[in-house]
Amino acid sequence: QTGKFTYDPGFTSTASCESGLTYIDGGEGVLLHRGYPIGQLAENASFMEVAYLLLNNELPTAEEFEQFRWTITRHTMVHEQLATFFRGFRRDAHPMAVMCGAVGAMSAFYHDSTDITDPQQRMIASHRLIAKMPTLAAMAYKYTIGQPFLYPDNELSYTGNFLRMTFGVPAEHYEVDPVVEKALDRIFILHADHEQNASTSTVRLAGSSGANPFACIAAGIACLWGPAHGGANEAALNMLREIGTPERIPEYIARAKNKDDPFRLMGFGHRVYKNYDPRATVMQQTVREVFKAMNVKDPVFDVALKLEEIALNDDYFVEKKLFPNVDFYSGVVLSAIGFPTSMFTALFALARTVGWVAQWNEMISDPAQKIGRPRQLYTGPTQRDYVPIDKR
């Protein structure tokens, strides 16, 4: 049943669009995708089921899911010349720089899915983007460590395929660990979509001009990279490692509270959530599961738990309603799985591509859609006449 949810986000804003994909109640810490609570989806669904839900408004039947899965796997390979394009980067390029370039370059390779007026081409572009992001992210990782690219293996699940392309090598058989596969699939679900966040708004704004979908998603990747947004997962783990021991936490809490210090607790606070980010709850539970299954002990998790405990009992954070967000624990579990911090935001982009594509489709298929044009409050000088340079 479609309901018109309204809530006061606590700040004045003019709604930039209407959307039926994701509902957030920041005060209550509620996150729904097409009406389904994130906790239930994370517990029961697969990332590809959530992708289908976001794209098609309903969870798929078994037959619909198999058809969707088959369609996505048909697009997992990338054009061989795109692999050549990859080899133009420096080895020490940040994976997000590579992803920006490679995804933008897709519009130079897949001309038959750039005409946004054709619903068929829009659908093919959507499937290509969702299918190729894991391949491109794995290639970005392999390239930086000097290992050969692995072709997709479409017998594996979406996430299993990504794990093998990332951590497998041609010389050996790679066995997907089902615990890691399930944990990573759940992490992808937690990052799939999140209403009109900065990068999704970027994708919509770019799409509103009629730009092709590959260029729009590349714009979203660029925006997500910022440390205040998707780059926070990499920054949060670097911060936890720098803190190192629970004894040093008070020093960082003090810095975060000092208005003269630009330091912020990475992974804490949110533009909308003024309560616990429901994704952080699931993420913390996932850390425990992966640590147990992989028999991992990382003191950085203890630092994270202690920092959360201290912050949530500190008046500054309580008054300003600052809670852990999705990025606070994600780096801990991604590091345990074996990803370097430089890959964390690329993984966020991989997962968020599903939301970006679904939001782009929702916008572009609205016949009343017009080009976006954010307004401003002018604060510059009033009108005045030109003064020749010798008279200034």
Ligand code: SDX
């Ligand atoms: C994501 O929008 C989305 O949905 C994004 C996202 C998604 O799924 O797409 O959820 C993903 O981007 C999560 C956020 C990841 N970023 C970080 O963890 C970086 C650290 N967080 C901060 O930079 C900050 O919390 C923001 C950028 C996330 C929000 O900044 P705001 O809008 O300024 O937060 P606010 O208005 O709630 O801040 C209230 C006060 C401010 O101080 P005052 O001006 O009132 O004196 O709290 C302060 C802020 O300066 N504050 C913090 C803080 N976050 C806010 N102080 C210390 N540490 C922090 N982390």
